[in-house]
Amino acid sequence: MASRYDRAITVFSPDGHLFQVEYAQEAVKKGSTAVGIRGTNIVVLGVEKKSVAKLQDERTVRKICALDDHVCMAFAGLTADARVVINKARVECQSHKLTVEDPVTVEYITRFIATLKQKYTQSNGRRPFGISALIVGFDDDGIPRLYQTDPSGTYHAWKANAIGRSAKTVREFLEKNYTEDAIANDNEAIKLAIRALLEVVQSGGKNIELAIIRRNQPLKDSGTAVPKPQGHRTTDSRVSSPAPRHTYMFSAKEIELQVNEIEKEKEEAEKKKSKKTT
Amino acid sequence: MAATFFGEVVRTPCRAGTEEEEEEEDGNRETPEDREVRRQLARKREVRLFRRQTKTTLEVSLLEKHPCSKFIIAIGNNAVAFLSSFVMNSGAWEEVGCAKLWNEWCRTTDTAHLSPTEAFCVFYHLKSNPSVFGSCPRKNMQVTILTCRHVTDYKTSESTSSLHTPFLKALKTQNFKEPPFCSLLEQPNIVHDLPAAVLSYCQVWRIPAVLYLCYTDVMKLDLITIEAFKPVLSSKSLKCLVKNIPQSTEILKKLMTTNEIQSNIYT
Secondary structure (H helix, E strand, O other), X not given: OHHHHOOOOOXXXXXXXXXXXXXXHHHHOOOOOEEEEEOOOEEEEEEEOOOOOXXXXXXXXXXXXXXXXXXXXXXXXXXXXXXXXXXXXXXXHHHHHHHHOOOOOHHHHHHHHHHHHHHOOOOOOOXXXXXXXXXXXXXXXXOEEEEEEOOOOOEEEOOEEEEOOOHHHHHHHHHHHOOOOOOOOHHHHHHHHHXXXXXXXXXXHHHEEEEEEEOOXXXXXXXXXOOOOOOOOXXXXXXXXXXXXXXXXXXXXXXXXXXXXXXXXXXXXXXXXXXXXX | OEEOOOOOEEOOOOOOOOOOHHHHHHHXXXXXXXXXHHHHHHHHOOOEEEOOOOOOEOOOOHHHHOOOOEEEEEEOHHHHHHHHHHHOOOOOEEEEEEEEOOOOOOOOOOOOOOOHHHOOEEEEEEOOOOOOOOOOOOOOOEEEXXXXXXXXXXXXXXXXXXXXXXXXXXXXXXXXXXXXXOOEOOOOOOOOHHHHHHHHHHHHOOOOEEEEEEEEOOOOOOHHHHXXXXXXXXXXHHHOOOOOHHHHHHHHHHHHHHOOOOOOOEO
């Protein structure tokens, strides 16, 4: 049955499926994993970095992108589709700021992206966008937000979610481990994101990329608590825009430190367990 | 003839008889040239067995030369990676020959000079126990087949979002008495291609055989898919062959990094 109703996006099957949209969701699973966590005072986005070819400029392969100073997005799926969506979202963010003189709320820009995706599921001759996105940020009211969109154009708010390859495994891990204690402070939320990714990332900490946004903390005022980001200042115009004031991208060293800490904690927990049993 | 929604013209089956009856009479006349082309094509498509190192053809059938009690065949890159890292890393395996074939779907056009890396199938046997290999129909032989399939081919009445991929399903012949390590493949799912051919052959010749099919959503080389085959390691045929599991995980990681295909389409 599927083969007769999956050639065009505008055709429903007799049992109510839009097969092209469902196939687009399969395309999302081909992208590497991305996880988003909403803490009390922080939002965290972690992604599995794709391995970069030897001659490729690593900085141009990015899965986490800023849409505005206070909104960040990670995607999974078709790279080119993501670029188009991100560009449109960025333009919308600035247009909103100029018209209404207020920065967009996270919900507004998520709704914009979701509406855009939905339009492409109802247009003749176009195919749906093959990406899912995790959008995080803080609104002016200081409440942290995490939203997820998918190729069908639906969006929902989440406390923690994962998209891309093995998303189900990561989501199950989060369901077990996302507790009030786990997100009690910022460091714990970051560790939870890294631990969730380590469940499915194939080569450990060096393939993880992390971005965080803290409430009302512009980078220049951080002092010693939040060190300056390394490797993210660039004058190269080919690269996507530099990190906005509030978003902080972890350097490889910092991620490695966190991963080592997590592994130590795991070892200690296992030692305790074996002591109890013996 | 029928017109569709989008203006394309589609041939509908006609119950009054085919319109091509008149054309068939002309088409049936085969010239000697056609026969020659057909003969050449048949020759190209022959399966050839030979030794890779010496590049000599194996005159005697490979099958008769190496009789065996256990035959394990892995089809697909994930199954092969599982077999090479978990089974073949313990003990010395010697390559006894390989099979090369060509058909219209192959990408190479030169069939006479296929390079050694384009072998379709490579045969190995355990040096210490040469009875572990082979493929002639023997009464006391046991066959294990490992392969992968995309989860979208799996038909089930439950919602696909509740499936925990990757997962294993088994299919066995009548003579296979051991209980399989996972649930059996339910109807209406079917097995395709080479694994199906091997299993059917075993069923016809009454050879005990079991097929372990891993449904996964990642068809390229993937650690999680390969590890889904692990329950098979406790089967009678493989238990004695597997010795060093931690080392296997290391070998697997190395395999993954060397074989990673660079593709920028999906991020």
